[in-house]
Amino acid sequence: MSFRIFSLLTLFLVCLLHGHSQLRAEKPNVIVIMADDLGYGDVSCYGATALKTPHIDQLAADGQRFTSGYCSASTCTPTRYSFLTGTYAFRGKRTGIAPPNAPAIIKPGTETVASLLKRAGYTTAVIGKWHLGLGGEAGPDWNGDLKPGPLEIGFDTCFLLPTTNDRVPQVYVKDHRVLNLDPADPLWVGNKKPSPDHPTGLTHRDTLKMDWSHGHNSTIHNGISRIGFYTGGHAARFRDEDLADKWVEKSVEFIEANKDQPFFLFFASHDIHVPRMPHERFQGKTSLGYRGDSIIQLDWCVGELMKTLDRLQLAENTLVVFCSDNGPVMDDGYKDGALEKVGDHRAAGPYSGGKYSVYEGGTRTPFITRWKGHIPPGVSDELVCTIDLPASLATLTGQKLPQDACRDSFNVLDALLGKADAAGRAHLVQQNNGNNGTYALRVGKWKLQRYDKQTARNIIVEQQLSNTKVPQYQLFDLEQDPAEKQNVIQAHPELAQRLKKQLADLIEQGSSRPGAVAPVEK
Ligand code: NG6
Ligand code: CA
Numbered sequence: 001m002s003f004r005i006f007s008l009l010t011l012f013l014v015c016l017l018h019g020h021s022q023l024r025a026e027k028p029n030v031i032v033i034m035a036d037d038l039g040y041g042d043v044s045c046y047g048a049t050a051l052k053t054p055h056i057d058q059l060a061a062d063g064q065r066f067t068s069g070y071c072s073a074s075t076c077t078p079t080r081y082s083f084l085t086g087t088y089a090f091r092g093k094r095t096g097i098a099p100p101n102a103p104a105i106i107k108p109g110t111e112t113v114a115s116l117l118k119r120a121g122y123t124t125a126v127i128g129k130w131h132l133g134l135g136g137e138a139g140p141d142w143n144g145d146l147k148p149g150p151l152e153i154g155f156d157t158c159f160l161l162p163t164t165n166d167r168v169p170q171v172y173v174k175d176h177r178v179l180n181l182d183p184a185d186p187l188w189v190g191n192k193k194p195s196p197d198h199p200t201g202l203t204h205r206d207t208l209k210m211d212w213s214h215g216h217n218s219t220i221h222n223g224i225s226r227i228g229f230y231t232g233g234h235a236a237r238f239r240d241e242d243l244a245d246k247w248v249e250k251s252v253e254f255i256e257a258n259k260d261q262p263f264f265l266f267f268a269s270h271d272i273h274v275p276r277m278p279h280e281r282f283q284g285k286t287s288l289g290y291r292g293d294s295i296i297q298l299d300w301c302v303g304e305l306m307k308t309l310d311r312l313q314l315a316e317n318t319l320v321v322f323c324s325d326n327g328p329v330m331d332d333g334y335k336d337g338a339l340e341k342v343g344d345h346r347a348a349g350p351y352s353g354g355k356y357s358v359y360e361g362g363t364r365t366p367f368i369t370r371w372k373g374h375i376p377p378g379v380s381d382e383l384v385c386t387i388d389l390p391a392s393l394a395t396l397t398g399q400k401l402p403q404d405a406c407r408d409s410f411n412v413l414d415a416l417l418g419k420a421d422a423a424g425r426a427h428l429v430q431q432n433n434g435n436n437g438t439y440a441l442r443v444g445k446w447k448l449q450r451y452d453k454q455t456a457r458n459i460i461v462e463q464q465l466s467n468t469k470v471p472q473y474q475l476f477d478l479e480q481d482p483a484e485k486q487n488v489i490q491a492h493p494e495l496a497q498r499l500k501k502q503l504a505d506l507i508e509q510g511s512s513r514p515g516a517v518a519p520v521e522k
Contacts, residue, residue, distance in 0.1 A: 027120060027262040027397055028371060029255075029318040031305065032113075032389065034083070034266070035298055036076065036129060036164075036273040038366060039328030039461070041349030042295055046366050050345040051286045051295060055303035059322055060368045063375045064418040069367020070385040071325055072408075074357050075433040076131050076164060079325040079386060080268075081105060084112040084132070084153070086390035086406025088429060091510060091518075094133075096434025100167045100189055100228040101140060102133035108152035111405035113390040115154025117264040120397035123157075126150050127250045128268030130160040134173070142169070142187040142233070145176045155266075159250045161243065166274050166333060168228040170221045171236040172246070180236045187233030193218075194231050201225025210275055216333040224275045224334075240277035243270050244297050248304045255305075259312045267305065271298035274332040288345055289337035291330070316373040319396075321416075323386050324365035328461050329355035342462050352483045354461030356432055358440035358449055359484050361461055363430045375418045382415040382424030383442065391513060392416055404519040407511035429506050432457070441503040445479040448499040473500060 040046055043053040045060040071079040077098045078089030085106060089095035094105055106112065114124040134140040134149045140162070150158040160173040169189050172179040178187060188194065201208060201217030202225075209223030219229045222240055238246070251267055271278070272294035279297060286292030302322065309315045328347035330339040332355070353359025367384065369375055391409035394401050401409075408429075414422030430440040437452025449456075449470075456470045475489040475496050489496045510518025 027122070028374070029263045029265075029314060030117065030122070030321070030393060031265045031267060031318060032083075032321045032323070033302060033305070034080075034268050034386075035322075035324040035366070036270055037326060037329055037332070037355055038272055038295070038298070038324040039347035039349065039354060039361065040351055040364050040366060041346045042272075042328060043299070043366055047349055048345065050288055050343060051292050053295060053299040055299045055306060056322060056366070056368070059302065059306070059320060059370045062372060062377055063320070063368055063370030064378055064380045064416070066367040066369075066384055067379060067381050068383045068424070069323065069365065070363045070383070070428060070430065071323060071365055072363065072385055072387045072429070073431045073433065074326045074353070074355055074362030076273075076325045077105070078431060078433060080132055082408070083386040083389060084114065085110055086113070086387055086409030086513075088387070088408045088431070090431050090435040090439070090507065091407070094434075096436070098131055098133050098163060099191070100163050100169070101191070102163075103135050103137055103139050104148045104152070105133045106153050108148045110153055111390075111402055112154045113393060114150070114264060114266070116390060116394050116399045116401070117397060118154050118156065120262070120399050122262045122264045122397075123258045124155045124264040125157045125159075125254050126155050126266040126268060127159045127254065128161065128247045128266075129164055129270045129273070130158070130162055130173075130268070131164050134162055140189070142178060142189055143181065143183070146173055146178070147176050149173075149176070151175060157254070161270060164273055165240060165243065165270055166216055166227055168219055168221075168226050168230040169233060170238055170240070171233055172238060178233065178236050181233055182235045185232045185234055187230065187236065189228065189230045191228055194229055198229065198231070210277065211335045212333055213331050213335050214333050224277065240275060241279045244301055245279060248301050251305060252308050255308050255312065255314070259314060267301075269298055269301060271295070271301070274334050274336070276334070276336050276338070287341065287343065289341040291336060291338035292341075292345075316371075319369065319371040319374075321389065322366060322368040327354040327357070327362045327365060329458070329465070330462060331464060339462070339464065346462070348461050350482050352459050352485070354458055356457040356465070357459065358430045358432055358438055359456070359459060360447070360478070360482065362432065369416045369418070371417070378418055380415060380418060382412070382422065383428060384412050384415055384424045385428055388412045388425065401516075403515065403517050405516070407513055407516040407518060409513055427502070427506070429503065439503060439507070441499055441506070442478070443499060443502065445477055446495065446499060447476045447478050447484065448496065448503060449474040449476070450500070450503060475499070
């Protein structure tokens with residue numbers, strides 16, 4: 001080959017590679033790590049001192065740590081629904097905490113963060129807890145094809161815990177099937193005792209390795225009784241202790257297989273939801289009991305994912321978002337010592353409330369973005385929410401959203417990327433569970449709470465769950481009173497009126513994203 005041809009070829013290759021890297025720069029890989037029931041104050045970069053979370057802290061040190069980062073609901077199913085669809089869960093049907101045999105809540109054809117990234121050329125996966133239902137109206141066909149599910153709403157592949165691990169069954173779902181299911185031992189799942197002699201947390205309580213405190217007293221698996229009943233599927237069942245390792249193993253496989261093209265991974269950790277049963281190597285590692293040990297396990301998972309990105313030289317080509325699906329809870333149905341061992345640890349940080357509550361502790365959670373070389377390290381006070389990820393990632397990857405899709409998702413990309421002077425949301429509606437008339441509206445420093453049933457749950461998270469009587473409306477000044485202790489509604493009647501109307505409008509209008517319209521009801 002002549003020197004001239006060689007030079008031209010080299011030049012051509014350099015251009016090609018350069019062009020390729022420029023293209024990649026606009027389509028970084030995206031990993032959303034969603035923790036389960038992790039509170040604002042549960043990790044050391046948000047103030048925890050009872051334990052250390054070095055890997056999550058490192059993410060924060062390398063990226064933006066948000067002080068007003070939210071999930072949209074204070075329970076799992078509605079937050080996951082609105083993170084994926086970009087639409088407030090109270091607009092949807094059956095978006096409250098899903099029971100074991102729930103059908104798929106997000107209908108095929110719905111635009112999701114996964115479908116829009118898939119359209120942009122990404123390979124998409126969800127690995128971990130699903131809890132958004134599987135199957136058609138009749139519910140999941142556990143021994144057949146479990147669809148519709150994630151694969152019908154934009155995910156190329158999935159490896160799931162189908163509901164949440166305090167609910168039956170304890171099996172993995174890979175794409176459309178229960179993994180390792182022996183047809184000779186079919187899996188049955190129901191809400192009635194299948195036979196009079198079926199052992200439960202009530203009849204065999206003394207055999208349990210972790211006792212229940214409320215609910216959670218039906219079928220026993222791995223020495224832990226659950227919500228709901230099941231029989232069969234023995235070869236498919238997993239051990240609670242191995243869940244985190246499995247999520248990491250499957251995620252590393254997925255990242256390795258897709259290292260040369262853009263990928264989206266929704267890493268849906270089950271930590272630190274009940275039953276908290278971390279791997280033996282994490283048990284006893286903190287003074288906080290299994291709740292704290294599960295936080296250490298979650299931190300380990302984050303470390304493993306980041307090591308994988310480093311090993312494959314993907315850290316500068318991957319946007320990582322770390323968030324939680326709702327705020328903290330101590331006793332959520334099992335006697336795991338969380339309440340007794342909490343000491344000075346404040347799981348919701350300076351905030352009141354936690355899981356099930358629209359006080360800040362219910363939805364204001366750790367929220368970190370990291371994209372090495374693209375996001376400057378720092379702390380951001382901008383208001384951002386997991387519901388904004390669809391519109392923001394659509395902007396990042398140049399995708400247009402259909403008018404009736406992602407109806408409450410705001411493009412806050414610049415805030416997520418830590419750009420100077422970038423603004424987050426102007427307002428955010430919070431909810432607790434399903435569509436039950438409990439809402440809050442944050443606008444700037446003001447927070448309006450609305451309770452159509454006039455009861456609020458669990459205002460001090462480090463206490464046993466309780467219901468407290470509250471007025472229908474309360475108003476708080478989050479700047480003066482972040483813990484929402486002083487209801488100042490009497491002192492600001494006009495402001496309260498305005499916020500009540502704004503909240504009612506946001507609920508009734510059917511959409512809040514500029515340009516979006518609610519679909520016509522059929
Ligand atoms: C509640 C359960 C709780 C937990 C929650 C869902 C009882 C008494 N309580 O109904 O243990 O499973 O649902 O949590 O059964 S979530 O994080 O998935 O929303
Ligand atoms: Ca949760």
